[in-house]
Amino acid sequence: MIEAVLIFLGLALLFGILLGYASVRFKVEGNPMADQIDKVLPQTQCGQCGYPGCRPYAEALANGEAEVNLCIPGGNEVMIEISEITGLEQKPMAEGAAEPKPKEVAFIDEDLCIGCVLCIKECPVDAILGATKQMHTVIEKECTGCEKCVPVCPVDCIEMRPVEVTTKNWKWPEPQTIQEGK
Amino acid sequence: MNPSNLLSVALRFLAKLYPASKRWLHRFHGGVFPQYYKSLSATQPIRKAFIPEKLILPLEQPVGLPAETLVKVGERVKKNQLLAQASKDPQKALIVPVHAPTSGTVMAIQPMTLPHPSGLQDQCIVLQPDGLDEAIVNALEVDGSHPGSPEALKSTLLHAGIVGMGGAGFPTYAKIPNQRGKIHTLLINGAECEPFITCDDLLMQTRAQEIVQGALITAHALGASKIICGIETNKPEAIRAMQEAASNTPVEIRSVETVYPMGGQKQLTLELTGVEMPHKAHAVDLGLLMMNVATYAAIYRAVVHGEPLTSRLVTVSGLGLNKPFNIHALIGTPFSALAELAEPKVTLDYPLVMGGPMMGFQVQNNDVPVIKTTNCILANPPEPVAMQMPCIRCGECMQACPVNLLPQQMYWHTQAHEYDKVEKLNVFDCIECGCCSYVCPSHIPLVQYYRHAKSEIKAMHAEEKATELAKQRHEFKLARIEREKREREARLKAKKEAVKKEALAEESPSAKKPEATAKSAAEAARAAAAKRAAAQKQSQKSDDSNNPPIPPARLKAIEAAKKAAAQKAQQKNEESSASSKVNREPPKSEQDEKKPDAKSAAKAAAMKAAQKRTQAKKQASTESASEVTSAKKDARQRAIEAAKKRAAAKKAELQPMAEMETEQACSDSAFPQQADVKDNTTAATELTETTTSTPASEKETARRAAIKAAKEAVAKRKAASPSKTEQTENTATPKPDEDKRKKAIEAARNRAAQKRNAANESQQGDK
Numbered sequence: 001m002i003e004a005v006l007i008f009l010g011l012a013l014l015f016g017i018l019l020g021y022a023s024v025r026f027k028v029e030g031n032p033m034a035d036q037i038d039k040v041l042p043q044t045q046c047g048q049c050g051y052p053g054c055r056p057y058a059e060a061l062a063n064g065e066a067e068v069n070l071c072i073p074g075g076n077e078v079m080i081e082i083s084e085i086t087g088l089e090q091k092p093m094a095e096g097a098a099e100p101k102p103k104e105v106a107f108i109d110e111d112l113c114i115g116c117v118l119c120i121k122e123c124p125v126d127a128i129l130g131a132t133k134q135m136h137t138v139i140e141k142e143c144t145g146c147e148k149c150v151p152v153c154p155v156d157c158i159e160m161r162p163v164e165v166t167t168k169n170w171k172w173p174e175p176q177t178i179q180e181g182k
Numbered sequence: 183m184n185p186s187n188l189l190s191v192a193l194r195f196l197a198k199l200y201p202a203s204k205r206w207l208h209r210f211h212g213g214v215f216p217q218y219y220k221s222l223s224a225t226q227p228i229r230k231a232f233i234p235e236k237l238i239l240p241l242e243q244p245v246g247l248p249a250e251t252l253v254k255v256g257e258r259v260k261k262n263q264l265l266a267q268a269s270k271d272p273q274k275a276l277i278v279p280v281h282a283p284t285s286g287t288v289m290a291i292q293p294m295t296l297p298h299p300s301g302l303q304d305q306c307i308v309l310q311p312d313g314l315d316e317a318i319v320n321a322l323e324v325d326g327s328h329p330g331s332p333e334a335l336k337s338t339l340l341h342a343g344i345v346g347m348g349g350a351g352f353p354t355y356a357k358i359p360n361q362r363g364k365i366h367t368l369l370i371n372g373a374e375c376e377p378f379i380t381c382d383d384l385l386m387q388t389r390a391q392e393i394v395q396g397a398l399i400t401a402h403a404l405g406a407s408k409i410i411c412g413i414e415t416n417k418p419e420a421i422r423a424m425q426e427a428a429s430n431t432p433v434e435i436r437s438v439e440t441v442y443p444m445g446g447q448k449q450l451t452l453e454l455t456g457v458e459m460p461h462k463a464h465a466v467d468l469g470l471l472m473m474n475v476a477t478y479a480a481i482y483r484a485v486v487h488g489e490p491l492t493s494r495l496v497t498v499s500g501l502g503l504n505k506p507f508n509i510h511a512l513i514g515t516p517f518s519a520l521a522e523l524a525e526p527k528v529t530l531d532y533p534l535v536m537g538g539p540m541m542g543f544q545v546q547n548n549d550v551p552v553i554k555t556t557n558c559i560l561a562n563p564p565e566p567v568a569m570q571m572p573c574i575r576c577g578e579c580m581q582a583c584p585v586n587l588l589p590q591q592m593y594w595h596t597q598a599h600e601y602d603k604v605e606k607l608n609v610f611d612c613i614e615c616g617c618c619s620y621v622c623p624s625h626i627p628l629v630q631y632y633r634h635a636k637s638e639i640k641a642m643h644a645e646e647k648a649t650e651l652a653k654q655r656h657e658f659k660l661a662r663i664e665r666e667k668r669e670r671e672a673r674l675k676a677k678k679e680a681v682k683k684e685a686l687a688e689e690s691p692s693a694k695k696p697e698a699t700a701k702s703a704a705e706a707a708r709a710a711a712a713k714r715a716a717a718q719k720q721s722q723k724s725d726d727s728n729n730p731p732i733p734p735a736r737l738k739a740i741e742a743a744k745k746a747a748a749q750k751a752q753q754k755n756e757e758s759s760a761s762s763k764v765n766r767e768p769p770k771s772e773q774d775e776k777k778p779d780a781k782s783a784a785k786a787a788a789m790k791a792a793q794k795r796t797q798a799k800k801q802a803s804t805e806s807a808s809e810v811t812s813a814k815k816d817a818r819q820r821a822i823e824a825a826k827k828r829a830a831a832k833k834a835e836l837q838p839m840a841e842m843e844t845e846q847a848c849s850d851s852a853f854p855q856q857a858d859v860k861d862n863t864t865a866a867t868e869l870t871e872t873t874t875s876t877p878a879s880e881k882e883t884a885r886r887a888a889i890k891a892a893k894e895a896v897a898k899r900k901a902a903s904p905s906k907t908e909q910t911e912n913t914a915t916p917k918p919d920e921d922k923r924k925k926a927i928e929a930a931r932n933r934a935a936q937k938r939n940a941a942n943e944s945q946q947g948d949k
Binding site: 053 | 242244296298299300302304627630631633634636637638641644648649650651652653655656657658659660
């Protein structure tokens with residue numbers, strides 16, 4: 001009887017130590033769920049969710065402080081993915097946000113630009129190039145299409161333009177759409 | 183009769199009962215046996231060259247970036263003249279130069295519809311031939327010798343603008359490896375498995391020698407030991423011609439089974455060498471290099487005759503044409519012009535097809551030009567499209583797939599938009615041969631689905647990349663903002679500390695001035711950024727330099743200056759404190775101003791300003807106390823004016839200093855300072871004189887003295903911490919008794935508070 005008690009006590013101690021060690025040794029920094037969600041988000045850093053960027057929204061989601069349907073550029077797909085990761089109930093997107101928009105990039109009318117650098121400050125990914133009183137321009141490749149620069153422009157010289165289709169980024173249409181078209 | 187022949191005969195007999203048994207005759211999986219219609223054009227002789235009314239030369243090839251034009255609209259060009267060239271590194275950007283196919287005038291450089299399934303437009307050079315066909319002979323300036331290294335060959339191929347002419351259009355120079363000996367077997371693709379197309383067949387019949395020579399040149403440059411040519415059995419004439427040309431050369435001509443898609447690179451490689459290309463591997467990595475017969479012929483013409491690639495053999499065929507033919511068409515010839523030559527049965531109101539019926543695509547506009555990869559122009563009248571039925575999972579497509587994929591699974595996933603799953607099923611290994619669609623009993627355009635899936639997956643990956651990039655850039659921006667904020671805070675803190683110290687130090691006895699200054703400087707230096715600290719020290723040192731390092735010759739002047747030196751030091755102190763408070767520029771620029779005479783000039787300017795200030799202050803003092811602010815403004819204006827005058831002296835950095843001094847003086851309502859200033863002016867004059875003559879070497883001694891002074895100050899501080907309060911005492915106060923000291927401390931504190939307020943005000947005012 002006493003042996004059994006000792007054995008179990010010993011085992012309990014051993015496992016306790018093991019668990020204690022493991023919790024220190026394999027400690028996970030931060031919330032891994034936030035990382036997961038951050039990966040799914042479109043990284044436009046547009047702030048349309050009400051958070052200052054994709055990462056803060058992901059963190060808020062991971063902490064259960066935010067709704068799953070706030071990412072407008074991500075649309076339904078991202079909403080579903082978020083709900084899968086967080087285990088929260090799926091929610092329909094806000095009105096007008098459900099249909100995905102073709103990707104657009106900012107375009108600066110260089111004749112109108114006064115070089116106020118407001119848009120440069122606003123751009124979350126540093127995709128606008130320019131200096132004070134110098135003409136600005138958008139690095140199309142880096143632009144995420146977040147539209148943050150549009151409202152800040154004092155002379156309204158920024159507009160969103162759809163990305164030009166070239167032979168390099170042209171997509172073969174889906175066969176069904178061909179048939180429906182005919 | 184050998185056993186393999188026996189087997190093939192037996193299988194051919196069996197095929198009548200079980201058609202799929204024909205697939206056992208070749209080494210790759212699957213394949214189909216379509217109706218070939220090759221005799222339509224193969225029986226006709228090659229039509230003589232034809233120069234159309236206009237040539238359209240796209241700047242962009244199917245692979246790589248567009249070239250940059252070298253000609254202008256209206257310019258007359260000769261055949262083989264270089265029209266567009268790579269502006270970037272062609273090796274990386276895969277840019278292929280464009281040459282004039284015939285002589286003529288450049289009519290326009292404008293967007294034209296490309297022979298691309300999208301029907302998109304892109305920049306093209308439009309050439310109007312003059313019919314003279316005036317050529318630049320040996321445009322590539324070659325000496326006809328065979329290049330001995332891959333580099334030499336590659337350079338020729340690049341300048342000749344040769345691309346893979348089998349259909350993919352990958353630039354040949356980019357395909358060839360740099361290291362000699364990497365390729366052990368060179369393969370010649372003469373299979374030409376697509377129905378209707380006969381251009382390679384006729385090329386082999388008519389230019390077998392050129393093809394063999396081209397292969398030999400390539401093998402020589404690359405150090406390849408083996409050359410194998412695969413030709414389908416349905417081209418006996420071509421096989422005979424090639425064998426003739428290849429006799430007495432190491433080129434081995436092999437006939438291969440007639441099965442679609444034998445001409446696929448992977449399929450023919452497997453057939454000829456027994457090597458099955460692994461997933462994602464390039465043939466070059468396996469020591470194999472396969473090129474089309476037309477490419478070899480082009481290589482020969484470029485290396486031996488210096489001719490760039492400006493024409494190619496094109497099959498113009500189809501069931502809608504009365505007289506199908508093959509022709510050496512100039513690159514840029516519109517499809518419609520060639521199709522009209524073949525006498526269409528009905529007017530060509532239906533879209534032509536570029537390529538064969540299996541892999542080709544309908545062009546959106548029949549006027550699109552022949553490009554380097556156009557092997558066939560097909561005019562097949564539209565047939566009623568068989569209605570698409572649901573997939574019955576018969577598995578025929580899987581049987582037919584030459585790459586061993588699962589077409590049915592890929593189809594289902596593509597339909598469901600599960601592109602990640604399609605990718606896992608290796609859709610990128612699909613060669614889009616169309617075998618699956620060909621055998622599908624439900625007439626499902628399977629290849630269309632895979633093409634769609636491929637472009638979707640590509641877009642997906644591009645987006646992922648962009649997302650990752652955006653994330654990185656955003657994080658970088660946040661980090662940068664954070665860093666800037668920290669730096670700003672650090673600067674602000676340092677500034678505040680310096681202000682505090684100055685406020686304390688200002689009232690300290692003149693004898694201890696240098697020590698106090700050094701002390702505050704040391705404090706500030708510790709807190710502030712290294713650059714700033716250095717700048718400040720520099721200014722401090724230059725202040726101190728006026729006192730100790732004086733040569734005997736100047737002693738007299740120094741003696742005279744000594745009396746005022748204390749006040750001067752105080753004044754200077756204010757200057758430096760003010761400058762550090764308000765503007766970081768002055769110390770920096772002071773540092774910049776290394777030359778002593780520049781320094782002295784600055785001092786002279788400062789002196790003038792000081793004089794003006796004194797006047798201003800006098801005026802201010804005569805005015806009532808309530809008008810202090812207006813007086814201040816007045817003084818400042820004068821100071822600004824003075825500063826403007828000083829613009830000639832070009833020591834603009836002293837301006838804020840002067841301004842600051844004025845402000846401070848006014849806010850302190852310091853009457854004694856007026857006297858100070860007067861004294862200062864004289865002192866400054868003398869000092870200026872000294873410094874003017876002070877050579878650069880003395881600066882060093884001055885610095886040393888300053889350091890020494892600073893050390894002394896530190897030592898003193900350590901020795902007697904209460905002496906800190908002593909230092910804050912007024913100049914007038916001598917070393918006092920206990921209660922006197924207390925009073926003085928009280929007074930100093932008040933002053934310090936006042937001073938701080940004033941400083942804050944001025945700072946806010948500046949902001």
